[in-house]
Amino acid sequence: MDKEISQAVIRRMPRYYRYLGELIDAGVERISSNDLSSRMKVTASQIRQDLNNFGGFGQQGYGYNVKYLYEEIGKILGLNEKHNIIIVGAGNLGQALANYVKFEKFGFVIIALFDVNPDLKGQKVRGIEIHMLDELDEFVKHNKVDIATLTMPKSKADTIANHLVDLGVPAIWNFAHVDLELVDKNVVVENVHLSDSLMQLSYNIVKNKQK
């Protein structure tokens, strides 16, 4: 049994991945933890500790091969596999997310949107069809859905989330401003609470003024 890797480490992995991607684009072949640490403004020690949670990717006296490390982190983050995403709630935010081409670069493909608004029926966003919510069950049964994105009003989020999980959807990307109650269900949830983010910013503005 592997020791559990803390979410603090996981949160840093996409950032390593991003910097390594930039280094590849810049034509850099190898990098030391010390060099990377000064670019990223974290300690070299933390970089080495973080990476060694997953294995020894470096070489003494040499450092890390940028391309190799990039690919390994990609695998750790599951980016070597394609993830099909549906978006439930085709309002402004849902459609904005559907328009984000960049996610596909990392293997995240949006395959459908759902909404209750009949005006949207059959419309397409970047070629992706908006379905009616009552078609959801059929769709999930006949398509591989890896992630369901929740961009509907919070009053409906909990019911739909539970329904999706019961249909077998293994992961939820939740933009609704509630804590989903998915008791005893085997599902992975990632919350994006934009209001919370704004409030944190607001706190830091007040604090910064006081200095």
Next chain:
Amino acid sequence: MDKEISQAVIRRMPRYYRYLGELIDAGVERISSNDLSSRMKVTASQIRQDLNNFGGFGQQGYGYNVKYLYEEIGKILGLNEKHNIIIVGAGNLGQALANYVKFEKFGFVIIALFDVNPDLKGQKVRGIEIHMLDELDEFVKHNKVDIATLTMPKSKADTIANHLVDLGVPAIWNFAHVDLELVDKNVVVENVHLSDSLMQLSYNIVKNKQK
């Protein structure tokens, strides 16, 4: 000099605020840390420690007055003051954020959008005008701008961010997928990296499958 309050605490404050708001709506007048802890699934000890960073809001033998605590946390988060927001980048995400009415409930008011696309000139999103980027300087000089939201492509984010800070904008809400380089500048930054969020979710999906 106050002791510095950790960002770990700050990240939890909006969640307390949200639960207290729901308790008010539910007509609950007072609550103990123990009661709140079982609802929120954190320890009562943590709740009391967190709150006591800012002051003693409770009363022995009674607990916390919900409405009072809600208001006090609101003040801590700076929600008693109005914050004017501009959105730089009026693409899908920028417009989606402009359409979010809910932010106003917390005092965050979006007063303008900016873009380089001439097709958008003069258009309005929920009554909020889209300006051309070359009008930015004049606008910032003549209007109180508390927060600039960056929803433009990452290649432009750094330059515009630096420019905004030089114009006197004290805070940046950054949706561009880069770490802004604002060396030696007195500015507060809050990042929302949606790709990173998806990657964390992806990692947890892989991990969850292995169990």
Next chain:
DNA sequence: TAGATTGTTAATCGATTAACAATC
């Protein structure tokens, strides 16, 4: 071989939890 840099153990620091005296 000598120099560089990792992987990993040990030390430190900070955050969380437990315990309980203070007090409403």
Next chain:
DNA sequence: TAGATTGTTAATCGATTAACAATC
């Protein structure tokens, strides 16, 4: 007054940093 519950100190736990032996 007795019971409840906070505010706060002390104990524990976990995460970060420092140090260095291993090794390329």
